[in-house]
Amino acid sequence: MGLLATLRSINTKAIIGVMVTASHNPEEDNGVKLIDPMGEMLTPAWEVYATQLANAEQDHLITVLKDLVQKESIDLTNQEAEVFVGRDTRSSSARLSDAVLDGVTALDGRSKDYGLVTTPQLHYMVCCCNTRGGYGKASVEGYYSKLSQAFIQLTKSVPNRTDDQKCLLVDGANGIGALKLREMEPYLQGALKVSLFCDGTGGKLNHQCGADFVKVQQNSPKGIVMKAGERCCSFDGDADRIVYYYSDDHGRFHLLDGDKIATLISTFLKELLTKAGLDLKIAVVQTAYANGSSTRYLEDTMKVIVRCAKTGVKHLHHVAQEFDIGVYFEANGHGTVLFSKAAEEKIQQLCDDSEGERQGAATLLKNSVDLINQTVGDAISDMLLIEAILAIKGMTVQQWDAIYTDLPNRQLKVKVSDRRVIDTKDAERKTVSPAGLQEAIDRLVERHQDGRSFVRPSGTEDVVRVYSEAATQEGADALGHEVSLAVYRLAGGVGGEPKPL
Ligand SMILES: CC(=O)N[C@H]1[C@@H](OP(=O)(O)O)O[C@H](CO)[C@@H](O)[C@@H]1O
Numbered sequence: 001m002g003l004l005a006t007l008r009s010i011n012t013k014a015i016i017g018v019m020v021t022a023s024h025n026p027e028e029d030n031g032v033k034l035i036d037p038m039g040e041m042l043t044p045a046w047e048v049y050a051t052q053l054a055n056a057e058q059d060h061l062i063t064v065l066k067d068l069v070q071k072e073s074i075d076l077t078n079q080e081a082e083v084f085v086g087r088d089t090r091s092s093s094a095r096l097s098d099a100v101l102d103g104v105t106a107l108d109g110r111s112k113d114y115g116l117v118t119t120p121q122l123h124y125m126v127c128c129c130n131t132r133g134g135y136g137k138a139s140v141e142g143y144y145s146k147l148s149q150a151f152i153q154l155t156k157s158v159p160n161r162t163d164d165q166k167c168l169l170v171d172g173a174n175g176i177g178a179l180k181l182r183e184m185e186p187y188l189q190g191a192l193k194v195s196l197f198c199d200g201t202g203g204k205l206n207h208q209c210g211a212d213f214v215k216v217q218q219n220s221p222k223g224i225v226m227k228a229g230e231r232c233c234s235f236d237g238d239a240d241r242i243v244y245y246y247s248d249d250h251g252r253f254h255l256l257d258g259d260k261i262a263t264l265i266s267t268f269l270k271e272l273l274t275k276a277g278l279d280l281k282i283a284v285v286q287t288a289y290a291n292g293s294s295t296r297y298l299e300d301t302m303k304v305i306v307r308c309a310k311t312g313v314k315h316l317h318h319v320a321q322e323f324d325i326g327v328y329f330e331a332n333g334h335g336t337v338l339f340s341k342a343a344e345e346k347i348q349q350l351c352d353d354s355e356g357e358r359q360g361a362a363t364l365l366k367n368s369v370d371l372i373n374q375t376v377g378d379a380i381s382d383m384l385l386i387e388a389i390l391a392i393k394g395m396t397v398q399q400w401d402a403i404y405t406d407l408p409n410r411q412l413k414v415k416v417s418d419r420r421v422i423d424t425k426d427a428e429r430k431t432v433s434p435a436g437l438q439e440a441i442d443r444l445v446e447r448h449q450d451g452r453s454f455v456r457p458s459g460t461e462d463v464v465r466v467y468s469e470a471a472t473q474e475g476a477d478a479l480g481h482e483v484s485l486a487v488y489r490l491a492g493g494v495g496g497e498p499k500p501l
């Protein structure tokens with residue numbers, strides 16, 4: 001991947017990033033995420049090269065490289081190439097990061113090793129450098145200053161914010177997010193009081209903690225002690241995902257996932273646009289995993305444009321770019337907000353040329369733009385934006401949770417011999433193969449009040465993922481099991497038949 005990033009840097013005449021991480025997956029795993037010039041994910045057109053290189057035998061590597069150079073007409077003579085490298089806290093990350101650096105050197109590329117950083121921080125550095133500082137100072141300190149100053153500006157005029165209201169429990173997933181949030185705290189100058197746990201000093205990365213664990217298990221991380229009503233959030237292992245949660249007066253766990261985060265942010269931004277009198281097109285981009293209640297609330301109550309994209313932030317990012325303001329989140333807490341250049345210019349213009357309530361709203365919008373890491377979903381940036389919005393709106397986490405009630409839902413996995421037998425359409429909401437599977441799912445859904453279910457092949461694990469939701473948890477669980485059986489029987493299930501929950 002060091003070789004690939006170097007060729008990509010020559011091809012784009014820009015700095016490319018390589019982050020060594022396996023995100024929310026177990027500590028034993030590892031992988032890489034490549035970062036394109038504006039901090040976005042590697043263009044899909046080059047993914048095939050990454051796959052070919054990763055699977056090339058040693059004595060075939062040169063051939064694969066030459067084929068890539070020829071296909072992309074890359075001129076290797078006297079070309080400047082530079083690659084930024086970062087890594088998470090996995091035990092294998094240091095060695096793999098050195099291998100990336102070796103790959104860059106092998107093709108005479110220059111490299112900068114940022115060492116231990118979050119994935120979003122590396123995306124931010126790449127964007128800052130390729131915009132010659134336009135996006136910010138390309139250092140960890142520059143990241144902390146930019147985001148902290150924006151947060152302090154957003155919350156400074158909130159009257160009588162009590163220390164209690166400033167308190168937030170943060171589960172760092174025993175990963176890099178914990179290290180970096182602790183580093184960032186002094187920059188926040190007390191505007192937020194973080195109680196960090198699962199900070200990596202005593203537990204295993206992503207093990208019984210972290211955003212993915214909380215979202216899929218629909219339960220709090222092990223080891224947390226939550227007082228009723230206390231605001232909590234969990235990062236994932238590379239701090240590019242976040243979910244919120246709390247325990248109510250009866251000790252019941254309440255999850256506020258990516259859809260509820262997108263709803264809070266889009267509502268806040270829409271209200272500011274109205275106060276500012278700015279005619280900018282705002283939309284929320286979801287995936288099929290978005291809870292039916294969230295989509296209904298956004299479309300019917302908030303009257304916000306809602307689009308559905310395939311799973312994977314690169315798909316949501318692409319759809320969000322069609323709007324002046326595109327709020328995109330996957331249900332698992334992976335997301336951010338994109339502002340078009342025109343939107344940023346109009347907001348800045350209004351800050352300079354208006355006064356009173358309009359200027360106040362424009363200033364809050366400008367500070368939000370500065371706080372948001374537009375390059376990729378960023379747990380720290382998203383957390384600060386959520387905290388600022390709750391403070392400005394004087395909202396408790398319970399009040400935020402109450403804007404709509406999630407339909408009970410369930411995510412399951414089914415092992416099949418070849419998950420690629422399942423093909424989907426309509427942003428993965430319907431299957432087109434194998435024959436008979438969608439008809440079977442439709443019949444099963446019909447039997448459950450408010451039932452909805454879809455299946456898709458995972459892009460990161462050798463499984464078929466099943467999602468179900470219904471009016472009751474029993475219904476969602478039963479539907480999920482019935483659909484899992486249909487997948488097992490029609491798509492070549494292996495191992496034992498799925499068991500009822
Ligand atoms: C249901 C789910 O959470 N799927 C995740 C997971 O993709 P799969 O293709 O479902 O394995 O990993 C992706 C990368 O992190 C993330 O974008 C996506 O949301």
Ligand SMILES: [Mg+2]
Nearest residue numbers: 023024236240
């Ligand atoms: Mg991640």
